[in-house]
Amino acid sequence: MRVPSGPENLIAHLTRIKELSGLSVRALARQSGLSSSSLSRYLTGQLVPPWEAVVALCRVVGRDPRPLRPVWAEASKAGAAPAPRRNDLPADLADFTGREPESALVEELLREAGAVAIDGMAGVGKTSLAVHVAHRLAPSFPDGGLYLDLRGFTPGQEPLEPSAALGRLLGALGVAHPPPDTAERAALWRSELSRRRALVVLDNAVDAEHVRPLLPGAGRSAVLVTSRNRLVSLDGVPPVSLEALPPADAASLFGRAAGVDLAEEEAVAQVLRQCGGLPLALRMAGARLRHRPGWTVAVLAERLRDNAGRFDSVFGMSLHQLDAAQRRVFRLLGVLPGADFDAPAAAALADMTPARVTSVLEELVDAHLVQEPSPGRFRMHDLIRRYAADLAADEEPQADAAVRRVLGHYLDQAAAHDRALPLGKEGPEGDPAKAMAWFDTEYANLVACFDTAVRLGVDEVAAGLPQAMRVWFFRHRGTDDQVRLLEAAASAAGRLGRDRQRAALLVDLGFARAAAGRLDEALAAYELAARYDVDDELAASLALRTGFVRRDLGDLEAAQERFRVARTLFEKIGQRPGQS
Structure with a gap:
């Protein structure tokens, strides 16, 4: 008799779970927080599921997932394959x-x-x-x-x-x-x-x-x-x-950036000395000369010499070629949360239309004040970013308002993309794949915006962002930032007086802590959430999750009591356990 392989054994267990649930693949996927396509691949053996997916499926039918851990480990080892390029x-x-x-x-x-x-x-x-x-x-x-x-x-x-x-x-x-x-x-x-x-x-x-x-x-x-x-x-x-570029290479880079014949040897040498042989400064100086066709290298060298400080002189010269609106956008980019950005984020920052700000960004790229490492994504070199932030502190009284606009922009975008991700009884609005890709791209910026919101006391954003990232966190990032964000978000919701939102955040916090193995802390979050008067749907989810933690802590009697409460509430609202 042939012994089933690791993947085949796991497939048999997952198939049994589906049979116990009495649900279609689509309904089971929705209740477990998985996509239908992923669940189909798990059930047919095309893909070995992550352990969290196995846990989620077990919990839909009230089974203890721990006995399946060795089966899953064997299947993972046998079925592992390198990710695509x-x-x-x-x-x-x-x-x-x-x-x-x-x-x-x-x-x-x-x-x-x-x-x-x-x-x-x-x-x-x-x-x-x-x-x-x-x-x-x-x-x-x-x-x-x-x-x-x-x-x-x-x-x-x-x-x-x-x-x-x-x-x-x-x-x-x-x-x-x-x-x-x-x-x-x-x-x-x-x-x-x-x-x-x-x-x-x-x-x-x-x-x-x-x-x-x-x-x-x-x-x-x-x-x-x-x-x-x-x-x-x-x-x-x-x-x-790395040291500074040698004179010959520095001159070549400067000439390429300027787009001119470097016949003025003494003037070129002065510019190279002023730039210190640093590629960043050389590109900016060359771009300045390119945008002033009436200038000679000698004129550029004189202008650089008239300004104090090697970097400030080069940066300042580049700013002089910009109009007032372009200089304002440059200053504001120095206070933008996150490492990179797209045109819509910059538009919110500057309170401009995306078309107008795109034109401004193109000018800043041409001046080497902003980089475009991939189409439509922009960033600033750390030195230039610090220079822009210093200018914003001195010359931009509306910088705080600009940052708040960006925070609102990211909250709105996160909420819109979250609605496209399937979880719960409501169908998604939009393209789930595009929504997930957006979160993948903007993840670091969303965390930076959250931290900025906490620092500035913008509780609306601090409470809302982690909720908008809920499905994405569950699928992709485990508990890296989730616990920290949810703790602060629950506090922000409390300051806003939003009991239902605070309770929901505490339930999610308990789930994140439990996933991290912090069961006692998870139970504490659930018990705090239980103090609030919430609707039956949230109360059912809270009872179910509390039951799971009680069971994992070995308190089976308390776990069964919570499961009975959850079942009653789910029946009352017309849902199966785990659908909320």
Whole structure:
């Protein structure tokens, strides 16, 4: 007799769960918070479900999922397959100039050691070199290229913690619900990379400890790290330090950016000295000259010399070519929450139409004050962002109002996209795939907006954003930020006097804590939610989830009592358990 394989055994259990539920695939998917297509693939063996999906299915029919854990583990091991090729790398610079020795060295060290740390001062071109090399080596890494900004020196934002960074990297590889422990995530990350040949760019690390858990282990994947600090304590990761561009390369880059013949040798030398050989400053100075066809290099050198400070003079000169509206948008971008943005976000910030702000952004890109790493996505170099923020503090009295407009914009967009994601009894409004992609793209910005809302006391946004991210959190991010956001959101709802919203947030908080293994804290959240007078639908969900936690804590009598209450309430509102 043939012994069923791991996947076949799991399929049999999942099929039995479906039979016990008495539901169609579509209805069962809706009640468990899964998509119909995913559930179909789980039931037919095309895809091994994440453990959280197995738990969700078991809870629909009131079964204890723990006996299925070994079955699921065996199926996962047997059915694991590398994720499709993914490429998150920013676009390579069209005018990348010089760095031939450094590029060759980085490529050689990557082949030998599998990891390289590029260090150097701000504006020297660390990210540009890493991305340039990554694009050159892309054919050697058929499983794709991953890019993650660790925000080590981004003005107005905290560095991305290793645990959160691992969560995002694992998510990029298709691991929807990584374990909560940082060490377990690091081990899973190394395991996932060992089955692939991928190139990872970890940009903007603070120090060695910031990036150490993110390094790959054995295997054929490789990693490029950039930092302003020399990461000498990373064993097995050779450092490559970048200095300013040598005069010949600096002149070539300046000439390409300016689009002119550099015949004025003395004036060119003055500009190069003023820019310090830094690619960022050279591109901006060249763009300034390109936009002033009546100027000579000597005129540019004189204007730069008349301003104090190497960077302020270059940045200030670039601003002078802009009109008042363009300068205002530039200043406001310095206070925009998040790392990157699109035109609608900038439009909300500046209180402009998307068409008008798109035109402004194009001018800022041409002036090298804003980057466009991919079509329709914009960002600012950290140095320029800090300069813009300083200008906003001095010259933009409406900066706070602009930030509040952006917070409202992201809340509205998150709520609209959340309505397109299937969960619960209501059908989705819109395209679920597009909605999920929007959350994937904007996740870091949504968290940054939430933190800004808490800091500014904008309780409407602080209470609303985590609710709008509820389905997406359940499917993709586990408990990384969810617990922290829900705790603060529940407090914000309390300050607003919204008892129903606070209770709903506390129920979600209990679920997030339970998923993280913090059962006592989950029960505390549920008990606090139970103090509020809520509708039958929320009360039913609360009773059901409290029963699950009581059962997992070993209090079976209390669990059964909660299950009976939940069943009564669900029957009263005409729903099956787990549908809310």
